[in-house]
Amino acid sequence: MDHVIPEKQIAEIKCKQGAVRAVRFNADGNYCLTCGSDKSVKLWNPSRQLLLKTYGGHGYEVLDAQASSDNSQICSGGMDKLVVLFDVASGNSLRKYRGHAGTVNCVKFNEESTVVLSGSIDCTIKAWDCRSRSTNPIQTMDDPKDSVTSLEVSDHEILAGSADGHIRRFDLRMGKLFVDTIGKSVSCVTFTRDGQCVLVGTLDSTLRLMDKDTGEMLNEYTGHKNKDYKIDSCLNHRDTHILSGSEDGCVYIWDLVESKLVRTLEHKDQPVVHSLSFHPEEVCLLTAARDTMYVWKSQFAPDAT
Secondary structure, eight states: OTTTSOOEEEEEEEOOSSSEEEEEEOTTSSOEEEEETTSEEEEEETTTTEEEEEEEOOSSOEEEEEEOTTSSEEEEEETTSOEEEEETTTOOEEEEEOOOSSOEEEEEEOTTSSEEEEEETTSOEEEEETTSSOOSOSEEEOOOSSOEEEEEEOSSEEEEEETTSEEEEEETTTTEEEEEEOSSOEEEEEEOTTSSEEEEEETTTEEEEEETTTOOEEEEEESSOOSSSOOOEEEOTTSSEEEEOBTTSEEEEEETTTOOEEEEEEOTTOSOBOEEEEOSSSSEEEEEETTEEEEEEOTTSGGGO
């Protein structure tokens, strides 16, 4: 078990950008992004605890960001209602998309990184073409009845969680919308890495694993605390364990099949761990609390001793 879950903190990095609103690995896991309340996005080499670049262009707190599949661009969204596209190498903002009527909670590239999708407190999901000079959205999905809190994108699907207690899956190949009622405000949605299931975090301190196609609930995971904040949850790199932040300063780790709590990672003196990101191929977890990013690895990893 210990080979597939991180249980040893190997780094604690003060990001110096106010509160860290989100931490995200890039596509290959060599770098990561942090989003700050100081309006900045920062690019890091987390294994070397090295700040590589700082990106400015937002007028208010940045809440989410993602690197493109080839690492050449970064998209970000924040409380200034903007979606910004940055050039990684130069640090310049390439586009600023002004279409949302409220805070942008979440952003994601599509698989080819040609389109940015953004979810907002204005109850819409918008799609923006990165290759076009136009700054108008190419599509607006206004099906959610409340704030869009979380987005996931696969090669042909958009998965959205909303504060209206529903998850919505837009199948772009079939041109269909599938809606599952959860009943509680959704704070995070994630595809399992095999694409068969959906992990849903809600503001009743519960995670649910659901069959993507049937909507059947396969498992529930409880023990953590999540009633007030948007808290990230995710799976490890092998789909064997579920991880979630918590409002008690810990990360909780469950066995996916048995739904048994197997580990908690305590963050000393931190009231809330709200953001986390798991490495795509290795046992490595990034977490964020207040102004700090933490790096966790397996105790069997070479640099975890």
